[in-house]
Amino acid sequence: MPENNSTGKFSRRKFVKGFGATVAGAVVLNPSIPKITKSLQKKIKISEKIKLNFNLNGKNVSTDIYPYNTLLEVLRKNMRLTGTKKTCNNGECGGCTVIINKQAIYSCHILAMDIEGKDVLTIEGIGDMHAGEVIRKAFKDMDGLQCGFCTPGQVMSAYALLLNNKKPSLDEIKTAMSGNLCRCGAYHNISASVIEASNKL
């Protein structure tokens, strides 16, 4: 069946799309959703949706979340930024690394409520930046990956390191990258990629 048929019937895809938009619209327009205003709002029930405001990749955004949502869930589900990976979901592997206020952190291990008003940078946000471009090219040139699943997290950790230390030593690189696991074992080339990137920056 062609997607935009003229018989007036809804296609399944159109229906799902439309339904999603209706639900999202209802949530956004609901005026009863409270803002996190610390002086007014002291206790937030877990069944209540909260409007969360933060800076995502340079843009101020706001989205509705539940208090139990992690930042990772908000990035992937609410903001549809799936470059940040959900891997162990337990603060152990580094696949979900993002940068908050210039520091690398595990987005699966922080409640989204706690990033109200903060600057969040994800793998999608550094793509257009010079440093992001250089690091990406270094990972490609030095073969700093095999399957590539851990790579967004590795790149974010490398970015956080180079943000604070322009010419890191190999030991400093190993320390800074130690929170990111690579099950393919591409560690040697990952270190080489970070050195290459630091030389090019």
Place this chain on the structure above:
Amino acid sequence: MKFKSYVYPLSLSAASAFLANKNELNFLNAGGTDLLGLLKEDIIKADNILNLKYLKDLKYINQEPSGELNIGALTSISEIINNVFIKKNYNVLHQAASQIASPQLRNIGTVGGNLCQRPRCNYFRGDFNCLRKGGDTCFAFDGFNKYHCIMNGGPCFIVNPSDLAPALISLGAFVSVFSNGREKEIPLQDFYILPSANYLKETILEKGDIVTKIRIPAQPRDLKSNYIKIKERETWDFALVSLAASLVLDGKKITKGSLVFGGVAPAPYFSVKGNKDLIGLDLKNNKAIESFAEAFVKDANPLSMNGYKAIMMKNIIIKLFSEII
């Protein structure tokens, strides 16, 4: 994750009052690195989570004119590592902080949280109704006990997982606890309790108590200190055995000092007699060092799979002495 509501206390006393509610199980979210793990694995059941992250006046590192150092409980581990004064004067604290978990966790994990973290016992963290979770059996005693304690164990055999605690105790640090509207200060070594006293908790903290500050008294100018942590992986692991040492040397002779172990007992382990024997020890005399280390591990009482920790304890003392000269 299961909890009923998320609370923003506006002050320390409000947080304490909320925490003290007898009918509810409330928990503090400082860095959240341990809390979120416990919640995700359903190890604790929480009614309310109290967010402390906005209490700005608990986040500081202050160097007093008297030489004392005060550290706020909400100071992150990274801030300890990056503090130049600590790096220069308190090597043991710098080294201990540098080896905690991974950079991402050090960036949000706090000093207070590191001191109060729950044990890493595989049965406590796993799906077992063990002694510490209100059950009636310690599964480690007859089970997989490779990572459990060899000192002061029973009826529960956890080890204290903190890296900062041994380092701070070796420096003679004090911890301040906000309790019932007042702040009280106690030596950090008295902050931890053994399972023989109470196997349901690891610290003296009661409902409503909040750790607010660490105070390190002024240290001798020529203090030599170090922290060695043996782990199974080279990085991002808890200690099998760790040793914090703060020593004052006269030539090669120790005139003052304190050794504190991590990873061997349910609380940071030190021996009053061992620290007394330390005085006068000649670091050039290998035989004396060997017998000193031997005496330190005499009290070890290993389980079926962790006898290696006693050997490690002995060797780590020898290693530390050879490196500190």
